Amino acid sequence: METLRLKADQDGIAQAAVLLRAGECVAMPTETVYGLAADATNAEAVARVYQAKGRPSFNPLIVHLPSVEAAQAVARFDAEAERLAAAFWPGALTMVLPLHPRAGIAGIVTAGLDSVALRVPAHPVARALLLAADRPLAAPSANPSGRISPTTADHVIDERTGLGGRIAAVLDAGPCAVGVESTIVGWQDGSATLLRPGGIPAESIEDALGAPLARPATNAPLTSPGQLASHYAPEASLRLNATEALPGETLLTFGRAGDFSLSESGDLVEAAARLFDILHKADRTGRPIAVQPIPDHGLGRAINDRLRRAAAPR
Structure with a gap:
């Protein structure tokens, strides 16, 4: 299959919408990372997402919707x-x-669970595509399962490390601004629970709730995307909390200059936005990767979560 690169203009969005309504998979930009979208009401279309990514079918997907009202038609708030x-x-x-039992979401999206992961993206192109397709879109990150997430269309379309040749099209709107996936919150035993750190700091969510977020039990079953122990991994091995590179390693720096600096100034927002792009570049060196320590607060929690999963045994 030839993967089309579509411009993020009116014609490109319209063409992407036609493909989605026909049951094809299209990579779309969001403010976090590029997502691999399919019609969430079409089980065969969603099965193509799992096939293209090589994703385990027990791992649920996030459904993207254009508005809060559309989300309330799918789930109970x-x-x-x-x-x-x-x-x-x-x-x-x-x-x-x-x-909602009659929401029309295909069971393969939720991995058979009676819950669903929902998001209303802020990216204008994603929102335009949702409206043009007139479908809820199931959209995990547009990368092979467990590998580095894509923050540019080039990452998506790469035939070695991406999905080039496996999907119908990618809607190219340039690099993603946030650069790490969404924060996931669920409710377990009646308590709001942080299921995955992400683009919104947990502290901000706790401020909005007026209460701390609970943490899931370590042996809890998968209830949302992003909970696999090994995920976001480069082909090379990854060593965390490195002060300096060992011979033969590529060093990802934080708070100082370097060929692979996440942020020379130590800015966590910049580091989050650059994380996956820098990992892609470091992985292309073919050498093991070492990463300097990242502060574990605010967006640093999301960055460290991705790095720990990338470094986990595979």
């Missing part, structure tokens, strides 16, 4: 969920909520 939607949608927050 309590007062806390409504508060978070008002505070952070559109934006980099995903919520795992009880699925």
Whole structure:
């Protein structure tokens, strides 16, 4: 299959919408990373997402919607969920909520669970595509399962490390601004729970709720995307909390200059936006990768979460 690169203009969005309604997979830009979109009401279309990514079918997908009202037609919102939607949608927050039984979402999207992960993206091209397609779109990151997430169309279309030749098209809107996936919040035992750190700091969500977020049990079953122990991995091995590179290693620096600096000034927002692009570049050197310590607060929690999973045994 030839993967088309579509311009993020009116014609490109219209062509992408036609492909999606025909059951094809199209990579779309979001403010976090590029997502591999398919019609969430079409089980065969969603199966093509799993096939293209090589993704385990027990790992649920995030459904992207154009508005809070559209999300409320798919899932049940309590007062806390409504508060978070008002505070952070559109934006980099995903919520795992009880699925409306007649929502029309294909069971393969939720991995058979009675809950669904929902997000209203802020990226104008993603929002335009959702409206043009007139479908809820299931969209995990547009990369082979477990590998580095894509923040540019080039990452998506690369035939060695991406999905070039496996999907119908990518809608190219340039680099993603946030650069790490959405924060995921669910409710376990009645408590709002941080299921995955991401583009919105947990502290901001706790401020909106007026209460701390719980953390899931380490042996809890998968209830949302982004919970696999090994994920976001380069082909090379990854060593964390390195002060300097060992012989033969590529060093990702933080707070200082370097060929692979996440942020020379130590800015966590810049580091989050650059993380996956720098990992892609470091991986192309063919050498093991070492990463300097990243502060574990704010967006640093999301960065460290991705790095720990990238370094996990495979």
